[in-house]
Amino acid sequence: MNARKVSWLALFVALSVIGSIIKVPSPISSVALDSFPALMAAVLLGPAAGALTGAFGHLVSALIGGFPMGPLHIIIAIEMAAIIWLFGVLYMAGHKWSALLSFVLLNGIVSPAPFILFMGMPFYISAVPAITIAAAFNGIAAYILIPRIAPAFAKRYGDLHA
Template sequence: MNVKKISWVALFIALSVIGGMIKVPGPVSSIALDSFPALLAAGLLGAGPGALVGAFGHLISALIGGLPMGPLHLLVAAEMAVVVWLFGKMYGSGKRILAVLVFVLLNGLAAPAPFILVMGWPFYAGAAPAITIAAVFNGIVAAVLLPRVLPVFEKRFGRVHA
């Protein structure tokens, strides 16, 4: 990864920190609007850099929220990295609407599912709606911004995407 891409990743992580301060009411204080910068990074820079932004964005959002699930946030960060990576691959291959839908379903419904084993069905039933609402908002913001930002970004900085 070159210096330009590292700088962009750092900028998007900073945007995730800001989004992480905008919380969605729910049973866990780390549910926030920290994902759309990762989705933007995945669409502009590629799936790998987007995955890094997704993982670090979640970890910083969780830290701001007081790490309510302790070390389990590492699992959530890994899930975010995978979901954003998949979004970046799908978005980059032209399946833009499908990429947003898959992001919302995986992030909102599938990613919290492993926590049923640890925290039970009541946690999932309480967390999944709030996470899904946040995923819908993050996905919509990314879907609206990416087609507008991508041409400007590529004109100004060239094709950074691998």
């Protein structure tokens, strides 16, 4: 990984930390707007960089929220990394709508499902609306801004996916 890509990765992680401060009202205090920079990184820097940004962004969001689910946030960070990696792969393959839809559905509905085992169905039912709203906002913001930023980014910095 070259120094330019590391610098951009650090910038997207910092933006994810800023987004983690913007919370969505929810029974879980870690629902925030931290995914948007990770989605941008997944397209501009590559899916692996986006996954790293997403995992770190979630952990910082959970830290700011007081780690309400304790070590279970590690599972969520892994889920976020996988979902954002998939978004990057689909988006870069030209399946932009599929990337957006898969991000919102996987992040908002599927990723909280394993927590039914740990915290019960009432927790899942109460958490899903806020998580899905946050996922939709993050995904739509990225979907709108990526096509506007990517050409200028590529022109100025070239292909940083490698």
